[in-house]
Amino acid sequence: MTQALLSYRGAVYPWHCDHIGHMNVMWYVGKFDEATWNAFHQIGLTPSYLRDSGRGMAAVEQHIQYLREVHAGAVLSIRTTVSEIRDKVVVLQHEMSNDDTGEIAARMTLTGVHLDTVKRKACAFSSQILEAVKPLLGKD
Template identity: 45%
Template sequence: MMIETYRGVVYPYQLDHMGHMNVQWYTEKFDEANWHLFSRAGLSAAYFREHKKGMAAVQQTTKYHAEALAGDLLQCRSGVMDIHEKTLFILHEMYNSETQKLIATTELICAHLDRETRHACPFPPTVRDTAKLLLIKPD
């Protein structure tokens, strides 16, 4: 299931010398989308604080499909591609909100971390069950 995880705008200061949004801002907007998806999966800020856990991206692949220009309204839709014992496989799609044109996609592998040991650790069963509800169904 893909859910909306981000809405925003491209500001002039986010443009590069080519006149379109610089790659660093795609990453920032996808990162913001991540935290909304994590929260929907039961990995909220309160969960991280209470259990001394965290999440870390260990691999990210971004594909750029169209330019994002100053003033463009953007929207991200996100879902879980797979969940393993200690990792989530995530897909984010960024669209132009007005035209619905696909702007970019990013796929991430994110590890669930114990912040004290600094190592990956298993998700609790409740998180696994909730994350499964966000699995993207194949077409």
């Protein structure tokens, strides 16, 4: 059974909203970015691992679906699964929900590449990372 990680939880503040009263797209992207780093941390791609091993992660593609408006005061959660992992590539599926209404507000698919920061090129994930991802593998 696929396990979804709780990768983000936070509130929408008035300054996150645009002139028509709903959360601006820049804040969706920011909250999804925080979810990405939280998910990475939970599978072992921690800041210390990346720094100490000369590794990094780079987003190479992302797609966002905006499904419901979100307003100031909303509490949001993002849950993350992994739809695909290959030697050097991981594809995350984020789903943002409004905790008050239970509605899905947005979804994002993110493709990330594991990097050797010295050689500045893609490199394989360690076996520990691949094993940590297995419970998160979902079907799209």
